[in-house]
Amino acid sequence: MSTSTRRQVHDAMSRLGYVRRRAPRGVSARRSDQLIAAVVCESPQRLFTEPFYARLLAAADDTLAGHGVPMMIMTATPNTSTITAPPLVAGTVDGILLIGARERHPLMVTLAASGVPIRSIGRLPDGLEMPYVDMDNRDGGRQAAEHLLLAGRRAIAAIGGPPGLPGACDRLEGFLQTLAKAGMTNVPVAYGDFTHASGGHAMQWLLGRIPHLDAVFAGSDTMAAAAIQTLKRAGRRVPDDVAVIGYDDAPIARHTNPPLTTIRQPIEELTSVAVRLLLMATATGETPANNPILPTELVIRDSA
Structure with missing residues (x-):
């Protein structure tokens, strides 16, 4: 500390x-109630x-x-x-x-x-x-990045979660570090707060920044679902034009159109x-x- x-x-x-509470010597601290x-x-x-x-x-x-x-x-x-x-x-x-x-x-x-x-x-x-x-959030970000790289995606962006939340930071860092090792630096990042609305706003911002992006990783499935909807409204096909990966494997991941590739956390x-x-x-x-x-x-x- x-x-x-x-x-x-x-x-x-x-x-x-x-005043720090201490149980009497020899007495269990656990109570029945x-x-x-x-x-x-x-x-x-x-x-x-x-x-x-x-x-x-x-x-x-x-x-x-x-x-x-x-x-x-x-x-x-x-x-x-x-x-x-x-x-x-x-x-x-x-x-x-x-x-x-x-x-x-x-x-x-x-x-x-x-x-x-x-x-x-x-x-x-x-x-x-x-x-x-904790989950191995950094490794989750790594897996998402490697999947996109192996699929030949090169104009990649990310939608991060709240910067003050360690788990969200770890996901994004694992993702960006893996891309950096592959020679991809200065990856555009927009931030949301895990809500649907924030995912849509972040995706809209990214489209304005790099109109021809071909992949996006979102720090939650809810934000990824919103990203898919925003891409469709912009005339972009998923995954033909833009691949989308989420995070959580929440129930919504199986009901997006198309169903969402994601990082499952137990x-x-x-x-x-x-x-x-x-x-x-x-x-x-x-x-x-x-x-x-x-x-x-x-x-x-x-x-x-």
């Missing part, structure tokens, strides 16, 4: 009046409209139910973190499943200071040391692993040292 981040953590501890909080660093609107969160939270609830542990769901944007933090660090919950942690989110520093067992789904922003489980398995590691920490008071990285897989359909 960097010096500046460590200072922020200590400041948060002082503001909260936090324990409660796990799933904290999503998004607005409620995004929580209820993005299929990714539905899959993830359903998997978390299934795994916890198998252990007889209930789950509460909270959202926390930077603007609401001051009201979200107190119940999380005051002993109300026994563990926190953190979802969608982003850079410069004030809740991250508060939770790092809390001493409550935490497991993040997704790598944490640089400078924060919390246990996590969301249910990832969530199950994160929950089990979190329960181990609440039971023993010791956080397992490993941060598992699960593999991603290219799923080839008709769009690329």
